[in-house]
Amino acid sequence: xxxxxxxxxxxxxxxxxxxxxxxxxxxxxxxxxxxxxxxxxxxxxxxxxxxxxxxxxxxxxxxxxxxxxxxxxxxxxxxxxxxxxxxxxxxxxxxxxxxxxxxxxxxxxxxxxxxxxxxxxxxxxxxxxxxxxxxxxxxxxxxxxxxxxxxxxxxxxxxxxxxxxxxxxxxxxxxxxxxxxxxxxxxxxxxxxxxxxxxxxxxxxxxxxxxxxxxxxxxxxxxxxxxxxxxxxxxxxxxxxxxxxxxxxxxxxxxxxxxxxxxxxxxxxxxxxxxxxxxxxxxxxxxxxxxxxxxxxxxxxxxxxxxxxxxxxxxxxxxxxxxxxxxxxxxxxxxxxxxxxxxxxxxxxxxxxxxxxxxxxxxxxxxxxxxxxxxxxxxxxxxxxxxxxxxxxxxxxxxxxxxxxxxxxxxxxxxxxxxxxxxxxxxxxxxxxxxxxxxxxxxxxxxxxxxxxxxxxxxxxxxxxxxxxxxxxxxxxxxxxxxxxxxxxxxxxxxxxxxxxxxxxxxxxxxxxxxxxxxxxxxxxxxxxx
Amino acid sequence: xxxxxxxxxxxxxxxxxxxxxxxxxxxxxxxxxxxxxxxxxxxxxxxxxxxxxxxxxxxxxxxxxxxxxxxxxxxxxxxxxxxxxxxxxxxxxxxxxxxxxxxxxxxxxxxxxxxxxxxxxxxxxxxxxxxxxxxxxxxxxxxxxxxxxxxxxxxxxxxxxxxxxxxxxxxxxxxxxxxxxxxxxxxxxxxxxxxxxxxxxx
Numbered sequence: 001x002x003x004x005x006x007x008x009x010x011x012x013x014x015x016x017x018x019x020x021x022x023x024x025x026x027x028x029x030x031x032x033x034x035x036x037x038x039x040x041x042x043x044x045x046x047x048x049x050x051x052x053x054x055x056x057x058x059x060x061x062x063x064x065x066x067x068x069x070x071x072x073x074x075x076x077x078x079x080x081x082x083x084x085x086x087x088x089x090x091x092x093x094x095x096x097x098x099x100x101x102x103x104x105x106x107x108x109x110x111x112x113x114x115x116x117x118x119x120x121x122x123x124x125x126x127x128x129x130x131x132x133x134x135x136x137x138x139x140x141x142x143x144x145x146x147x148x149x150x151x152x153x154x155x156x157x158x159x160x161x162x163x164x165x166x167x168x169x170x171x172x173x174x175x176x177x178x179x180x181x182x183x184x185x186x187x188x189x190x191x192x193x194x195x196x197x198x199x200x201x202x203x204x205x206x207x208x209x210x211x212x213x214x215x216x217x218x219x220x221x222x223x224x225x226x227x228x229x230x231x232x233x234x235x236x237x238x239x240x241x242x243x244x245x246x247x248x249x250x251x252x253x254x255x256x257x258x259x260x261x262x263x264x265x266x267x268x269x270x271x272x273x274x275x276x277x278x279x280x281x282x283x284x285x286x287x288x289x290x291x292x293x294x295x296x297x298x299x300x301x302x303x304x305x306x307x308x309x310x311x312x313x314x315x316x317x318x319x320x321x322x323x324x325x326x327x328x329x330x331x332x333x334x335x336x337x338x339x340x341x342x343x344x345x346x347x348x349x350x351x352x353x354x355x356x357x358x359x360x361x362x363x364x365x366x367x368x369x370x371x372x373x374x375x376x377x378x379x380x381x382x383x384x385x386x387x388x389x390x391x392x393x394x395x396x397x398x399x400x401x402x403x404x405x406x407x408x409x410x411x412x413x414x415x416x417x418x419x420x421x422x423x424x425x426x427x428x429x430x431x432x433x434x435x436x437x438x439x440x441x442x443x444x445x446x447x448x449x450x451x452x453x454x455x456x457x458x459x460x461x462x463x464x465x466x467x468x469x470x471x472x473x474x475x476x477x478x479x480x481x482x483x484x485x486x487x488x489x490x491x492x493x494x495x496x497x498x499x500x501x502x503x504x505x506x507x508x509x510x511x512x513x514x515x516x517x518x519x520x521x522x523x524x525x526x527x528x529x530x
Numbered sequence: 531x532x533x534x535x536x537x538x539x540x541x542x543x544x545x546x547x548x549x550x551x552x553x554x555x556x557x558x559x560x561x562x563x564x565x566x567x568x569x570x571x572x573x574x575x576x577x578x579x580x581x582x583x584x585x586x587x588x589x590x591x592x593x594x595x596x597x598x599x600x601x602x603x604x605x606x607x608x609x610x611x612x613x614x615x616x617x618x619x620x621x622x623x624x625x626x627x628x629x630x631x632x633x634x635x636x637x638x639x640x641x642x643x644x645x646x647x648x649x650x651x652x653x654x655x656x657x658x659x660x661x662x663x664x665x666x667x668x669x670x671x672x673x674x675x676x677x678x679x680x681x682x683x684x685x686x687x688x689x690x691x692x693x694x695x696x697x698x699x700x701x702x703x704x705x706x707x708x709x710x711x712x713x714x715x716x717x718x719x720x721x722x723x724x725x726x727x728x729x730x731x732x
Contacts, residue, residue, distance in 0.1 A: 361595045362599075370654045383691075385697075410695075
């Protein structure tokens, strides 16, 4: 828990408490005079850099309930600021507290405006704090701080009046449904027990009348009066109040109970009545901070620094946990790897022992098998032109005029070259020797096919191109009918009837004489792996 | 944020930056170390799995050796396994020429290189090589071509693949006598395998 400096200021002086952890560790009281201010400044020099929260208990306070049209964001802020300026021109210690929405048709916003109307009361104290360089977290009015008291003391009354004797007089603060409504600071207790009971009773009655006048609460309604008796000297008062006011339920919280419920040592309760409220102030930021931004700028920076250091620590911690987890995982992996290596060595040794009993072999079993299988595959994949020649021979039997001059055959992944025969060997040399890479995906089975280019002529040829072409086409058709053949393509015919080319010849019809030649070329392609 | 704020927050911001850098470096380096350990672990697990499988299959391995050893030896003798034996090929060519009763064979053997289609055969530890042999010879009849290669295969001097052949008719001007009618040019690949010896690199 962070350390805090808690300062309760009244017209009589200041009560300064230093909070460590969840408790007030020490408390001192300074009078509201030059010697008190000097002592306070001296005291502050002993304080390290900790945020300070100020609380004021004074009659020079003001509370107003206002309803404003419902608005959001900057509109609401501007409206509230304008309203605060209207009400409180002479002080910068003002604040507003949004209480909720009105139940009327317009559902306006309900605000509680509060102000410290005499800023001079805290000037000297605040100057000393700022001069010391301590960040000011906020300035609060005591009744606002006491709003946390019913919850801390577990008081569930709907109409609750907290009554406590302070150095400046009797403080009466009224809460309805745990929401602040009214607070008064009166003077006049002379300390005598009989007078005190009457005084308390009168002030409680006055407050009830005032609440009735404000229409906050009727006189018939049940009221719970909570007497804060830090010195156990209000037993008679509590009894008198209960006796004199039938509609009042008087609850006295004594010294021991205050100490237990609030976590303040009894010795500290003796020092000042403000210790109770300073303890409440230390629990957390109260609503209605009166301090203007110029006062809290140091605290904002302090918070920013803390946030940055917090983020830094979180990052460092996160990184340390992450890196630590990584290192632990690495250590586990190394251990597992060593174990696996030992197991591998053991298995390898066993395997070696077994292999010593194996028959002598020139290579590993896997290599033996694979090599024999590869040789078998290579033999099975070997091809000769026999199948192609057989197909062509069968087709030739029905075409006695077809004469083959040249027969080129190829067995490869691509067909035989048609245009440039001299380059046919390229396919065998072109692919670069593949480098064996075990990471490579296995390639699909090799697909090769046989292809042949047949150059021939029609003999005898006596100028009848139609007949020659029919003969060639018939020859090609007979080849194509063989089930092994995937494709037959006539690459060249005796007569090129392309209209873009020149064409010349002799039409002399002489059965004894050969007229020109009827050359042709056929490409035959077998189905793959035939 | 004004200048005063920045001055007030400069030190914590610098500390934050420094811690961020150190934290990032620490996390990055430990991540790298962990990733490296994971890789090594994965490799070691692979080796362990391999060793376990090898041990489990050691019985099968013995059977494989017994079953394939002789065939492998035969391939060694035939010249398929091991360094290529060009002299055997030439002897084979010479004998084939004699037995086929041809008019002589011109040959040309290229430099050895890795076999083009080795990957399709998934050779494992073996490495396959090929040497292209170009042959030129003449024939009386087309059938002699097939007979020639059948005889060459029967010499058992290695494994070869016939890649292409070009058979062209020779113009004999109608003269009928014992002389070649066809000229042939063929290309074939002699394929050899180099296999690491037992206990060699896995």
